[in-house]
Amino acid sequence: MKRAFITLLGASAILTGAAVVADPKPEDAVEYRQGIMMAMGWNVGPMGAMAKGEIPFDAERFSFHATRVAVLAQMAFEGFPPSSKSAESHAKAAMWDNYPDFEERMKKLEDSTARLAEIAEAGDKGATLAQFGDTVKVCKGCHDEYQEEH
Amino acid sequence: MKDHLVPVWDLPVRLFHWLLVVAIPFSWWSAEEGGVMLKYHMWCGYTIFGLVLFRIAWGFFGSSYARFASFVQGPRRVLASLGELLDRRPLATPGHNPLGGWMVMVLLLVLAVQVGTGLFANDDLFNEGPLYAHVGKDTSDLLTAIHHVNFTILLVLVAVHIAAVAWHRVRKGEHLARAMVTGRKTLPAPAPPLVRVAAWRALVIAGASAAIVATVVNL
Secondary structure, three states, X not given: OHHHHHHXXXXXXXXXXXXXXXXXXXXXXXXXXXXXXXXXXXXXXXXXXXXXXXXXXXXXXXXXXHHHHXXXXXXXXXXXOHHHHHOOOOEOHHHHHOHHHHHHHHHHHHXXXXXXXXXXXXXXXXXXXXXXXXXXXXXXXXXHHHEOXX | OOOEEEEOOOHHHHHHHHHHHHHHHHHHHHHHHOHHHHHHHHHHHHHHHHHHHHHHHHHHHOOHXXXXXXXXXXXXXXXXXXXXXXXXXOOOOOOOOHHHHHHHHHHHHHHHHHHHHXXXXXXXXXXXXXXXXXXXXXXXXXXXXXXXXXXXXXXXXXXXXXXXXXXXXXXXXXXXXXXXXXXXXXEOOXXXXXXXXXXXXXXXXXXXXXXXXXXXXXX
């Protein structure tokens, strides 16, 4: 159910996004995706704190943030059009050189975050945190591979 | 030629060494793992922070062969010792040899940089060093990059360190790793035995090191 909702949201975001920003300026694309990443970090923070036991696990709050991250994940890839390669950013040249791999990783992120949202909604702490660990690995994998140290 | 078994490394020196042997690989593994594991990575970093503080203090107030003054030599002495390092005979140096002494200092420096930058680092996900808030994201990102480069330097130094110990073993017939376990070195000539210091001194310095670490990470 939740998955369908997120898919729908994502699809509509892509459709309207595509309609409005047919050919974004490279700098705008960078700013957009950095905004998305910032918003993701904003939501991942409390989940990470719960996973580390810094704040008590709150299934409802976790689910809230997981849902948002799942939606944001669907909005991220469009911020990396090949046309934005020229703009200064933290993307490594390797990311543009291996664009199909990057795209695959972003797809993996969408799947993984959608699964996290779904599992988090069920409210089981163990299962949620296990999936969170997997999702974080997807984040980290791509950062390690394609994000410039800055 | 008669061998002489001489005590050179006291318990604090040996503990320092072998705790690092556990802590550095764990730090590496937990960093590669990332995510929630960085919590333990940070605990491990605090431990190494304490170990480095302890070793620096022990270099001034510790047992004789642990003191910096006993093994930090000038460039001429280091150069003069190179020939002895290359030939097949075991060294007569009881403590650190002139080149090895500098390796100790370089390793301590690199560890200090590693710990110091780690305190301010972030992982772009949900982990931040305890002093992150004092510098902000941009400075933290720079220090994180240094943290990563410096770790590569540390790995290279560790490899050189192990290779050197292997060299001493294979080429010169010296059992340096064993000496770091037992505390006693087999030397080709008699040497002044280790001058130990009272155990309370190690305990006080360990306590002070732990207190400094606790204070710094809670700043």
